[in-house]
Every structure is written in C-alpha cells, then in structure tokens.
C-alpha cells in the first residue's frame with residue numbers, strides 16, 4: 213500500500229467507535245470523574261494558557277483517553293495531516309494549511325499548483341505598491357464563509373485607530389448589504405478585493421459584478437486597475453476582468469475555511485498591515501509545533517478536544533458556548549462556527565455508517581460581558597445548560613486598567629458561578645429577612661443555581677496577532693482530534709451543496725412571468741405557495757411595501 217493510501221486509511225476511522233472497548237472505558241471513566249476544580253490543570257502552549265481545571269478529571273480518565281487516542285490512530289493521522297497527505301479522503305485532497313504558516317512551498321506533479329511562498333511574496337509586493345501610490349482610500353472586500361470571516365475577525369481585532377485605509381465587507385447576496393457597504397465610498401478611490409477559492413460562489417460573483425458596475429457608474433478611470441482577486445481559479449478571475457498581475461493564487465490543497473492563512477489575508481495586510489498577518493502566522497505555527505511535539509497528556513488541542521468529547525458524546529451536551537471577554541473578538545464566534553460546524557457537522561464515519569455517538573455541538577455565543585446580559589441566565593439556571601469556553605487576556609487596553617480588571621473579574625466570577633452554583637441552603641440565607649416563610653421558600657427556590665457546569669478558560673497574554681493566530685490554530689487542531697476520534701472527515705462540506713442546487717432551480721421559477729398562468733411547480737405546498745406569492749408581488753405594477761429610511765412607510 214502506498215504512502216497516500218496509508219494516510220487515507222489512518223484518517224478514515226470507521227463507525228465502530230461506540231462499541232469499542234476503548235470508547236466504553238473512556239465513557240465510563242468520564243461518567244465517574246470529578247468536576248470539582250480540585251486539581252489545577254493548566255497547559256501552556258504557544259503563548260496561551262489553557263485552563264481545564266473546571267472540566268471532569270481523574271487519573272482513570274487520563275488513562276482511558278490515552279487508550280482511546282491510540283486505538284483511533286491519532287498519532288498517525290496527525291503525521292499524515294502535517295505531511296500534506298490526502299487526509300480529505302472524500303475529495304482525495306490534502307488539508308495542508310499548516311504548510312502555509314510554516315512558509316513551505318509545494319509544486320504538484322502537474323505543475324498547476326502555485327508555489328504558495330512565491331504567491332505570498334507577490335501579494336505582499338502588491339500591498340507595498342498600493343501603499344506607495346496612495347491611490348486607494350478604501351477597500352471593498354467581497355467574499356463569503358472562509359473567504360470572509362478570517363479578514364473580518366482579524367481586522368476587527370486589530371483595526372482601531374491604526375487602520376491604514378477603511379474597509380467595507382459584503383458577503384450576503386442581498387442588495388441591502390451591497391448598497392450599505394458602498395454607501396458614502398468614492399468609487400474612484402476604492403480597491404475591490406474579490407476573495408473566493410472556487411470563484412464560482414454565487415453570492416461572491418453577484419457582488420463582484422455589482423461592484424464592477426458601481427465602479428463604472430462612479431467614473432473609475434480604469435476599472436480593471438481597481439480590482440484584485442484571491443482564488444484557486446485564476447482564469448475565472450481574469451475572465452471577470454481582474455488583471456493577471458492582481459490575481460493571487462490560493463492553493464487547492466488548503467480548505468476554504470482555512471483561507472485566512474493564505475493570500476486571502478490580502479485585505480488584512482491592506483488595512484491593518486502585513487505585520488498582523490505575519491504575527492498570526494507565527495502564533496499559529498507555534499501552536500502547530502506544540503500540537504506535533506507535546507505528549508497527549510499535556511497537549512492543549514488534544515486535551516481541549518477530550519474535554520469536548522466528554523461533554524458532547526458522553527454527557528450529551530449538544531452545544532458549546534464561546535464567551536470571549538474581549539470586544540475586539542466580536543467575530544470569533546462566527547469564525548469558530550464555520551470552523552467547527554462545517555468541519556464536524558456530520559453523522560457518518562469513514563465507512564459511511566453512523567458514528568454511533570452524539571457529534572459536533574452547536575457553537576454559539578457573543579463577547580462577555582454582553583453575553584451576561586443576554587443569555588447567561590440560561591447558562592446558569594436552564595435545565596440543560598451548556599459547557600463554556602471562556603477566553604480572556606491578562607493585558608487589556610493600556611489606558612483602561614480599571615476596565616480590564618472589571619472585565620477579568622466578570623469572566624472569573626461567571627465560571628465560578630457555573631461550577632459552584634448556589635444551593636437552596638445558601639439561597640435561604642438571602643431571604644432570611646422575609647417574614648412570610650412560605651413566600652421566602654418559594655423565592656429561594658427561584659434563586660437556586662444547579663452548578664456543576666463545566667468550562668475551560670483560555671488566556672492570552674494580550675490580544676495581539678501572535679495570540680490570535682495561536683488561538684485559531686488551537687481550535688483547528690481540537691477539531692482535527694475530535695474528527696479522528698469520531699471517524700469524521702473534517703475537511704469536506706457536502707451538506708452545503710443540496711440547498712445551493714435547489715436555489716438555482718427556485719430562482720428560475722421565481723422569474724417566470726405571472727402571465728404564464730397556473731404552473732404546477734412540483735414542490736411541496738409551502739414552497740409552491742411562496743413562489744407564486746413572490747411572483748405576484750414582484751411583477752405587480754409598482755412596489756407596494758417600500759420602506760425608505762427617514763420617510764413614512766407607503767403601503
């Protein structure tokens with residue numbers, strides 16, 4: 213058997229997980245492990261501290277985890293991932309995002325693949341050229357999913373006052389989104405960056421064409437000079453009118469949700485600086501090294517993954533809340549939603565049969581302390597609750613040490629409250645002053661917090677590019693470890709295809725003239741009803757429900 217086939221076999225675990233003695237041993241040990249924060253468990257990795265003290269722990273669980281990881285072939289799967297072997301077995305491709313941060317290059321035998329190092333250097337040259345000419349005051353970034361979230365996250369995190377030029381994003385195929393994005397921009401001074409690995413994504417192509425029309429109408433002297441593209445499909449970008457010198461090639465061997473490590477970082481470099489990209493890559497690379505070298509027992513991504521397996525697959529928690537105590541990490545949750553849910557939101561293993569244990573929790577959340585005033589009530593007192601990943605930094609804004617102390621205090625207090633809870637006895641002390649004892653008892657019952665809710669705390673020294681890079685790589689590798697245990701391929705996304713295909717047909721039907729008479733669409737009753745209802749609405753002589761800001765609604 214060849215090396216590539218070995219890799220495929222190594223990563224393609226079958227569906228026997230639930231019945232295996234290693235899984236049964238792990239599940240049993242997890243059920244009886246303590247959740248009492250009795251023993252400090254902090255792992256230092258790539259400048260991050262991962263504190264797993266408030267997860268279930270016991271020596272028996274550690275031992276069972278080692279056997280499980282060995283039985284599922286984690287060491288070999290990890291080797292294959294870093295070697296660029298085709299670990300994405302349903303598509304026969306590598307998932308070699310780690311090579312991008314290691315600054316490695318790769319030429320495929322057919323010579324078609326770009327040299328990633330050279331493309332990166334070309335992209336950085338372009339950024340320098342743009343900086344020198346000062347022709348552009350704004351960037352309009354067009355892309356969706358992995359071609360959007362990374363730049364959005366990094367620019368929000370490191371934008372602030374240092375932003376070289378303004379940036380607007382448009383991802384959705386919604387006229388409001390496009391018009392809002394370009395509102396107030398000077399089309400003659402705007403650089404349009406079209407980011408799409410495939411260059412076939414409907415939303416992105418629609419918005420790119422709208423941007424070209426906007427540039428033309430706005431009097432751009434040479435529209436093509438105002439276009440740049442990052443893609444694994446350069447000919448499609450050129451066909452749209454982007455000059456070859458402004459097309460930067462992504463590698464086909466990097467999945468779309470890992471694009472931030474590729475030339476898709478162009479908009480980041482143009483707005484918050486190339487040093488942000490370089491710092492993020494360095495942090496991610498440091499986490500790659502830790503993941504490869506640290507023993508499983510003190511390996512941060514591995515231990516984070518194991519905590520998740522206990523919470524999701526053994527204890528049945530179907531969601532994971534992410535609470536980043538940093539306003540600048542506003543887009544972290546959405547970034548992780550794509551990373552985790554597009555990667556793991558699957559139910560079959562390598563042999564096509566069901567995994568047999570619950571997989572892939574829903575990822576949700578918002579920055580703290582906003583979340584405390586939104587859904588933390590549910591985290592503390594609902595029947596189900598959810599595990600939480602708290603994320604914080606030791607250093608806050610240099611000019612606001614008081615604010616940072618308060619922010620951190622809230623973060624520490626929330627996780628303590630989730631773990632400890634509040635008993636009826638404690639609640640009764642709070643109502644001791646109420647004379648009506650029956651009422652006092654009822655009230656006290658409302659104040660009980662069940663507690664026993666697990667959490668992890670991830671601490672950065674400060675929110676800098678290096679720390680963010682390490683944080684994203686931590687989650688990437690956590691996802692990979694879980695995928696190996698479950699036997700899931702984390703690098704494909706078949707689940708997004710069906711809806712896309714149906715939309716093409718429905719869009720055609722929505723445009724059929726009402727004059728065509730009654731049509732049997734062959735859909736369910738609801739879809740057919742809304743196709744007809746939309747056609748009557750859209751083809752009526754004038755819009756009947758237009759709303760213009762500042763003007764009373766005309767019905």
Ligand code: F6P
Nearest residue numbers: 356357358359408409410413468
């Ligand atoms: O949502 C499906 C998906 O293929 C993602 O994996 C990807 O990040 C996104 O669409 C955008 O794809 P592209 O970069 O090819 O436009």
